Amino acid sequence: xxxxxxxxxxxxxxxxxxxxxxxxxxxxxxxxxxxxxxxxxxxxxxxxxxxxxxxxxxxxxxxxxxxxxxxxxxxxxxxxxxxxxxxxxxxxxxxxxxxxxxxxxxxxxxxxxxxxxxxxxxxxxxxxxxxxxxxxxxxxxxxxxxxxxxxxxxxxxxxxxxxxxxxxxxxxxxxxxxxxxxxxxxxxxxxxxxxxxxxxxxxxxxxxxxxxxxxxxxxxxxxxxxxxxxxxxxxxxxxxxxxxxxxxxxxxxxxxxxxxxxxxxxxxxxxxxxxxxxxxxxxxxxxxxxxxxxxxxxxxxxxxxxxxxxxxxxxxxxxxxxxxxxxxxxxxxxxxxxxxxxxxxxxxxxxxxxxxxxxxxxxxxxxxxxxxxxxxxxxxxxxxxxxxxxxxxxxxxxxxxxxxxxxxxxxxxxxxxxxxxxxxxxxxxxxxxxxxxxxxxxxxxxxxxxxxxxxxxxxxxxxxxxxxxxxxxxxxxxxxxxxxxxxxxxxx
Amino acid sequence: xxxxxxxxxxxxxxxxxxxxxxxxxxxxxxxxxxxxxxxxxxxxxxxxxxxxxxxxxxxxxxxxxxxxxxxxxxxxxxxxxxxxxxxxxxxxxxxxxxxxxxxxxxxxxxxxxxxxxxxxxxxxxxxxxxxxxxxxxxxxxxxxxxxxxxxxxxxxxxxxxxxxxxxxxxxxxxxxxxxxxxxxxxxxxxxxxxxxxxxxxxxxxxxxxxxxxxxxxxxxxxxxxxxxxxxxxxxxxxxxxxxxxxxxxxxxxxxxxxxxxxxxxxxxxxxxxxxxxxxxxxxxxxxxxxxxxxxxxxxxxxxxxxxxxxxxxxxxxxxxxxxxxxxxxxxxxxxxxxxxxxxxxxxxxxxxxxxxxxxxxxxxxxxxxxxxxxxxxxxxxxxxxxxxxxxxxxxxxxxxxxxxxxxxxxxxxxxxxxxxxxxxxxxxxxxxxxxxxxxxxxxxxxxxxxxxxxxxxxxxxxxxxxxxxxxxxx
Numbered sequence: 001x002x003x004x005x006x007x008x009x010x011x012x013x014x015x016x017x018x019x020x021x022x023x024x025x026x027x028x029x030x031x032x033x034x035x036x037x038x039x040x041x042x043x044x045x046x047x048x049x050x051x052x053x054x055x056x057x058x059x060x061x062x063x064x065x066x067x068x069x070x071x072x073x074x075x076x077x078x079x080x081x082x083x084x085x086x087x088x089x090x091x092x093x094x095x096x097x098x099x100x101x102x103x104x105x106x107x108x109x110x111x112x113x114x115x116x117x118x119x120x121x122x123x124x125x126x127x128x129x130x131x132x133x134x135x136x137x138x139x140x141x142x143x144x145x146x147x148x149x150x151x152x153x154x155x156x157x158x159x160x161x162x163x164x165x166x167x168x169x170x171x172x173x174x175x176x177x178x179x180x181x182x183x184x185x186x187x188x189x190x191x192x193x194x195x196x197x198x199x200x201x202x203x204x205x206x207x208x209x210x211x212x213x214x215x216x217x218x219x220x221x222x223x224x225x226x227x228x229x230x231x232x233x234x235x236x237x238x239x240x241x242x243x244x245x246x247x248x249x250x251x252x253x254x255x256x257x258x259x260x261x262x263x264x265x266x267x268x269x270x271x272x273x274x275x276x277x278x279x280x281x282x283x284x285x286x287x288x289x290x291x292x293x294x295x296x297x298x299x300x301x302x303x304x305x306x307x308x309x310x311x312x313x314x315x316x317x318x319x320x321x322x323x324x325x326x327x328x329x330x331x332x333x334x335x336x337x338x339x340x341x342x343x344x345x346x347x348x349x350x351x352x353x354x355x356x357x358x359x360x361x362x363x364x365x366x367x368x369x370x371x372x373x374x375x376x377x378x379x380x381x382x383x384x385x386x387x388x389x390x391x392x393x394x395x396x397x398x399x400x401x402x403x404x405x406x407x408x409x410x411x412x413x414x415x416x417x418x419x420x421x422x423x424x425x426x427x428x429x430x431x432x433x434x435x436x437x438x439x440x441x442x443x444x445x446x447x448x449x450x451x452x453x454x455x456x457x458x459x460x461x462x463x464x465x466x467x468x469x470x471x472x473x474x475x476x477x478x479x480x481x482x483x484x485x486x487x488x489x490x491x492x
Numbered sequence: 493x494x495x496x497x498x499x500x501x502x503x504x505x506x507x508x509x510x511x512x513x514x515x516x517x518x519x520x521x522x523x524x525x526x527x528x529x530x531x532x533x534x535x536x537x538x539x540x541x542x543x544x545x546x547x548x549x550x551x552x553x554x555x556x557x558x559x560x561x562x563x564x565x566x567x568x569x570x571x572x573x574x575x576x577x578x579x580x581x582x583x584x585x586x587x588x589x590x591x592x593x594x595x596x597x598x599x600x601x602x603x604x605x606x607x608x609x610x611x612x613x614x615x616x617x618x619x620x621x622x623x624x625x626x627x628x629x630x631x632x633x634x635x636x637x638x639x640x641x642x643x644x645x646x647x648x649x650x651x652x653x654x655x656x657x658x659x660x661x662x663x664x665x666x667x668x669x670x671x672x673x674x675x676x677x678x679x680x681x682x683x684x685x686x687x688x689x690x691x692x693x694x695x696x697x698x699x700x701x702x703x704x705x706x707x708x709x710x711x712x713x714x715x716x717x718x719x720x721x722x723x724x725x726x727x728x729x730x731x732x733x734x735x736x737x738x739x740x741x742x743x744x745x746x747x748x749x750x751x752x753x754x755x756x757x758x759x760x761x762x763x764x765x766x767x768x769x770x771x772x773x774x775x776x777x778x779x780x781x782x783x784x785x786x787x788x789x790x791x792x793x794x795x796x797x798x799x800x801x802x803x804x805x806x807x808x809x810x811x812x813x814x815x816x817x818x819x820x821x822x823x824x825x826x827x828x829x830x831x832x833x834x835x836x837x838x839x840x841x842x843x844x845x846x847x848x849x850x851x852x853x854x855x856x857x858x859x860x861x862x863x864x865x866x867x868x869x870x871x872x873x874x875x876x877x878x879x880x881x882x883x884x885x886x887x888x889x890x891x892x893x894x895x896x897x898x899x900x901x902x903x904x905x906x907x908x909x910x911x912x913x914x915x916x917x918x919x920x921x922x923x924x925x926x927x928x929x930x931x932x933x934x935x936x937x938x939x940x941x942x943x944x945x946x947x948x949x950x951x952x953x954x955x956x957x958x959x960x961x962x963x964x965x966x
Contacts, residue, residue, distance in 0.1 A: 071957045072886070111852075111919075133882075137873040144872060147912070151920050159920055163912065170908055174901035177882070181889040181897075 004064050005045055005052075006078040006128050009092070010121055012041040017117035025110040032103060035113040039096040039120060046092040053085055055474055058482035060130065060195060068134075073191055077131040082479025083261050083331060084127045086472065087254055090338045091127060094250040095120045097454045098243035101346060104353065105153060105241065112153060115145035116243070123251045127258060132180045132192040135263075136173070139219075139255065143169055146244070146252070154239035161232075161239035168222055168232040176219025176259075179212045183267065186212075198266040198486060209271035216264050217275075223256030226316060227285045230309050237305035238358075242349025245301070249308050250342035254334045257315045261331065261483070265319070269487050273322065280320035280403065284410045286313030287417035295424035300351070300358040303428060304344045307384060310417060311337045311396075317407075317414055318399035322487065326402020327480045332472055333395035336383075336465065340392050343380045343458040347373070350451055351432075354444050360428060365437030370446040374433045376455060381429055383462050385422040391465035391472075498553035501560045504543040504568065505605045511535030512601035519594025529583035529934065532597040533576065536604070540572045556676050557618045564612035566963035567743050570820060571611065574735050575604040577827045577938050582728040584935025585834050587637065596636065600732070603629040607736055611743045616665045616675040616701075619744055620658070623708065626740055627654045630733050634725040646724025653717040654707065661704020667697030677752040684755045698753060698760070705748070708741030711801070712771040715794050719782075722790035727837060730786055731830030734793045735823045742800060742819055750807055757807060764805045765896060772798030772903040779910045784843050785833055788910060789826070792869060795907055796822055802884045802900055806891040809964065814883035816960040821880040821949060825868045828942030831935060832862035839929040845914055850923025858931075859918045861943055866911040868946045871904055876949035 016038020023030050054061060060079035068076045080088060105112050118141065125138030143166055151162035184190050187202045196202065204212070222229040233253075237245050265272045290310030297303040311333065318330025350373060351366075352358055367374040383390035386397075396418065404411045447455075465472050499506075512535070515528050543565065550561040579600060582588060588596055603626055610622035631654065635647025665675060671693060672680045707714040722730045749757055775795030782788035800822070803815035833843065835858055840847050852859040868877035881904070888897040949956050 069953055069957065071954075071961065072883075137878075140873045140878070144867065148919060151916065159916060162920075163909070163916070166912065167905060167909065171902075171905045174904055175898075177885060178889060178894075178897050178901060181886050184886070185890045 005049055006062050006080065007064055009042045009045045009049075009088070010078075010124050010128070012045070013038050013095075013117055013120045013124065017114055017121065020110060020114045020117065023110065025108075028109045031109055031113050035099055035102070035117060036096075038117055039092070039099040042120070042124065043092040043096040046089045049080065049085065050089055050475075053080070053475065056478055058082070058478040063130070068131075072133075073189070074133045075131045075193065076134060077193065078128040078134075079130045080128060082476040083483070084258070085475055086331070086335045087127045087251075087258060087338075088124065090254070090335055091120070091123050091251045093457065094246055094338060094342050095123070097342075097346075097457065098246045098250075100450065101246065101349070101454050102241075102243040103450070105243075108152060111148070115148045119145040119149065119247065123247070123255070126255050130194050132183065132194060132197075132263070134192075135194070136177055136180055139173060139176075142252065142255070143173075146248070149244045150236055150240045153241045153244070156239070157235070158239045161235040165232050165236040168229070172219040172222030172229070174219075175215045179215030179219070182208075182212045182215065194262060194267070202267075203270075204268075206270050206274065209268045210274060213264055213268045213271035213275060216259065216268075220256040220259035220264065221282075223259070224253055224312050224316070225256070225309065226282050226312070227289055227309070230286075230290075233309060234302050234305045237308075237345075238299060238301050242345060242352070245345040245349070246342045249305070249345055250338040253308060253312055254338060257312065257319070257330070257334050260319055261327075266483055266486055272487065276320045276322055277407075279316055280407045280410050283313045283316030283320055284414050284417075286310060286316060287414050288313075288420070291417045291420035291424065295420060295427070298359055298361060300360050300428070300432070301345070301348050302358075303360070303424065304341065304348060307344075307421065307424070308337070308341055310421060311341070311384075311392075313414070313417065314396050314399040317403050317410070321399070321403040321406050322484075323402040323406065324480060324484050325398055326406075327484060328473060328476060329395050329398025329400070329402050331476050331480065332465075332469070333392075333399055335472065336391040336395045336462075339458050339461050339465075340380060340383045343376075343455055343462070344384060346451075346455055346458075347377050347380060350447055355441060360431045363432040363438060363441070364435040365433070366441060366444065367433035368437060369441065369444050372446050372452065376447070376459065377433065378429060379459065380462075381425040383466070385425040386418050389463075389466050391462045391469075394466060394469040495554055498558070500546070501551070501553045502558070503546060504539040504572075505608050507539040507542055508535055508601050508605040508608075511538070512598045512605070515594050515601070516598040519598075523590055523593075525590045525593065526583065528593045528597045529579055532579050532601055535601055536572050536576045536579065540569065540576075543568055543572065552614060552678070556678060557615045558609065558612050559614040560612065562963045562965075563747075564743075566816065566959065567611035567739060568608045570739060570823060571604055571607045571736065574732070574739070574823050574827065575600060577824075577831070577941060578728060578732045578736075580934045580938035580941075581731055581827070581831045581834055584838075584932030584938070585726065585728045586838060586932075587726050588728070592636070596633075599629050599633055603633070603732075603736065607740055610740045613744075614677050614747075616668060616677060616748075619748075620662055620665060620704075623661075623704070623740060623744065624658055626737055627658060627708075630654075630737060633729045634721050634733065636726055636729060640724070642724040643726070644724075646721045650717050650721040653714075657704050657707030657714060660700050664697045664700025664702075664704070667693060667700065671697065677748070681752040681754075684753065694756065695759075698749075698756070701748065702745075705741050705745050706767070708737045709745065709797050709800075710738065710741075710794050711767055711797055712774045712794070715771070715774070718794055719787045719790040722793075723784060723786045723843075727786065727830060727834040727843075730789075731827050731834070734789070734826050734830065738793070738797065739819055739823065742797075742804075742815065745804060746812065746815065750804070750812065754807075761805055761807075764801060765893075768798050768801035768805060768896065769899045770798075771795065771801065772900060773906075776903050776906040776910075780906070780913075782910070783845055785845050785848070785914065786843050788845065788914070789829060789833070792907065792910070793826060795903065796826070796869070798903070799881065799884055799900060802893075802896055803887045805896065806887045806893060808887060808891055810883070810890055811887035812964055813957070813960050814880070814887045816964065817883055817953075817956060818880035820956060820960070821868075821876040821946070824942050824945040824949070825865050825875075825877055828939060828946065829862065829865040829869065831938045831942060832858055832865060835931060835935050835939070836862070838932075845917055847924075848914060848917045849921035851918040853923050861939055863915045863918065864943060864946065866914055868950070870908045870911040874947075874950045876946040876953070879950055879953045 122141035779791035
């Protein structure tokens with residue numbers, strides 16, 4: 001059956017965004033209904049996608065290809081394989097849950113949901129595009145709505161955070177664009193097709209590969225973010241409204257790492273091998289530095305933001321290992337981090353909505369007053385610090401396992417990062433949930449049904465993957481084996 | 493070809509002239525407001541129709557003074573589109589007094605005619621005459637608000653700079669005549685190819701000619717007049733001079749340097765690279781600190797001219813295609829931005845960016861459209877400006893001009909800051925007043941045309957690219 005399911009996923013969201021524009025701004029109920037449908041349908045379709053996915057196929061599936069700008073050989077080309085399918089599902093899932101979490105937005109709803117849906121279009125498209133031009137277009141479409149979402153509905157320093165986010169990522173992506181153009185002009189015949197560019201026939205000289213790798217690296221590293229390009233992240237996270245933080249941490253950061261998986265590594269193989277050591281070093285800096293800075297934070301949200309920097313370090317480390325296990329760990333860590341940190345940001349939001357503060361020292365003893373909240377926060381924190389049995393452990397363990405044979409010292413240092421992570425998460429739990437109840441919060445109420453409904457799916461996924469990781473790994477196995485064969489890395 | 497035979501080639505220009513004279517004559521008898529705008533729209537439409545349907549085989553006409561090829565046809569069509577939109581903007585612009593209307597539209601049609609001649613000239617003297625015609629009418633139009641001090645100052649400044657620049661250009665043309673004994677560009681080209689003159693005099697001559705063209709394109713260091721002229725002119729005219737004379741300038745630049753003086757062009761690429769980077773950087777950096785939106789857009793248009801130069805410097809087919817495409821897109825998005833400014837200043841009575849605060853609440857549609865035009869100027873996909881910039885970057889990378897590409901990339905980031913500053917004011921700040929004036933239909937039509945243009949070209953650039961390709965395949 002030739003059912004263009006990927007196009008339907010994107011276009012249903014886009015249609016929702018356009019429809020929202022034409023609804024009178026007073027009709028908030030209709031706007032929210034449209035937005036919910038426009039995120040629920042993609043979620044439904046992406047679940048169908050998961051079921052119809054051929055697990056043993058290493059090739060691109062669900063491909064759609066239409067000529068777009070023939071003068072420069074640009075195609076509307078979508079597809080999904082084991083590397084992107086998990087991220088597509090993650091985006092659709094978080095897009096839907098964060099949309100429900102957005103019900104609490106109570107100013108300028110029409111604009112909010114328009115930008116929100118547009119953001120979803122860009123994120124979904126980025127993970128599906130197989131044409132570099134199309135990829136860049138979706139990549140950039142993400143920026144504008146994000147600017148508005150932070151700038152209008154954000155916290156006190158929203159304007160600064162929004163413009164900083166935008167200028168940083170724009171600078172990165174323009175260099176990425178130059179890299180993409182260089183790939184185009186060095187291939188014969190000129191092509192933007194990611195799959196064709198990975199063919200050995202398009203192999204470039206090492207010097208050229210290194211140059212292009214650096215250009216692309218700037219774009220991806222800022223998005224991940226890799227130290228020292230991470231400074232936009234805490235600002236953006238702290239100021240963004242909760243649902244936007246969820247998407248920012250859950251999906252946007254993955255776009256950068258996905259770029260390595262999809263473009264930099266398979267197309268620029270020799271350059272990737274050339275840069276593994278610096279990448280591994282940057283990875284361990286992310287892990288350790290992110291963890292230490294997180295420990296020093298007084299602001300709850302900022303702490304979670306820096307924990308993201310730390311966790312993304314495991315993705316980079318896994319990538320740099322050039323082993324099947326490391327790649328599996330990195331890719332799974334991307335998915336797991338989306339689920340866990342997405343949940344963490346939701347929980348931070350729950351607390352912020354009730355207390356209007358995020359200062360860790362101002363809480364205390366909330367465990368008594370909010371038992372459900374306390375339970376959830378504890379589970380998510382434990383997942384984040386890598387407790388066996390929950391999903392975060394599996395992927396971080398795989399990353400380290402893959403990296404160990406290649407970079408022994410670096411891996412050992414990275415393990416220390418997990419200890420620091422445990423320290424600051426437990427310290428946070430202690431400050432928020434335990435100790436003497438701060439009298440100010442004497443009549444705080446526990447989580448309501450809607451909030452619980454949003455977080456439970458994430459909790460379930462976290463536990464299922466933690467107990468039975470194969471359910472996730474089986475999706476990515478054949479694609480990663482194929483990638484590794486192309487890369488010529490270690491096959492164990 | 494003799495004059496009598498050549499007449500049929502310039503019917504579109506003649507139609508414009510007939511309409512303009514008719515408007516001026518009618519103006520003596522009737523002062524009916526709105527009539528002249530519609531008449532001139534009609535004139536432009538008929539002229540465009542004639543250009544589209546009656547296009548004899550390409551040929552040099554009027555003894556080689558004018559060329560009738562697909563390249564000039566593309567720019568003639570573009571000139572007509574620009575004037576069409578500018579007339580729509582003018583019809584909704586309340587600053588122009590009723591009794592001045594015939595004169596105003598007369599001048600607009602004549603300047604369009606002059607532009608159409610300028611883009612099709614094949615002789616340096618003809619180029620000079622047509623460009624001078626464009627300039628002189630521009631001076632009058634900039635000073636059209638006779639009792640406004642700013643407008644007068646702008647016109648005077650524009651005039652002084654302009655005459656100096658064209659004088660310098662004429663001086664350069666005299667050198668060419670001295671060297672080759674003719675000002676006919678095709679003869680000059682043949683002589684260059686066969687003999688290969690490349691001496692100091694020729695370089696000096698080209699430099700002097702370049703100065704005149706650079707003034708029209710507003711390239712650094714010939715950009716000083718731009719902000720004052722843009723700010724002082726009636727906004728509809730600002731929209732026009734930010735696009736019209738610039739088109740003429742770039743067409744002449746392409747014709748002279750990339751066609752007829754092509755043999756000496758490689759020696760100039762270093763010089764142009766410096767001009768290009770200086771133009772982009774100066775325009776963008778000064779734009780950041782502007783508080784008046786018209787001045788901000790003035791500096792932004794300087795920077796945009798710098799981007800266009802990138803394609804010119806490469807000199808490759810892709811580069812020229814990118815230049816033509818970008819000029820087309822630039823015309824539409826800049827006109828759109830100025831149309832928004834006209835509409836908004838009509839309602840808030842101010843051109844200060846600070847007064848745009850909270851515009852998204854007062855007038856969401858205008859704010860949204862202005863935001864789209866600014867984002868397109870900034871080159872954010874999927875708007876047309878991105879497609880244009882993409883092609884320019886592509887041309888630079890193809891020719892291995894990595895330095896230029898990186899300079900342009902950094903500049904795009906800087907530019908983004910001031911475009912978004914306006915958007916920030918409109919969307920993030922709180923409004924002071926909430927009333928909205930009724931909007932003019934003509935102006936809204938202009939906006940709809942421009943918005944549809946940048947959205948459609950951005951997502952489906954195929955038709956415009958084909959048009960551009962057809963016009964450069966000689």
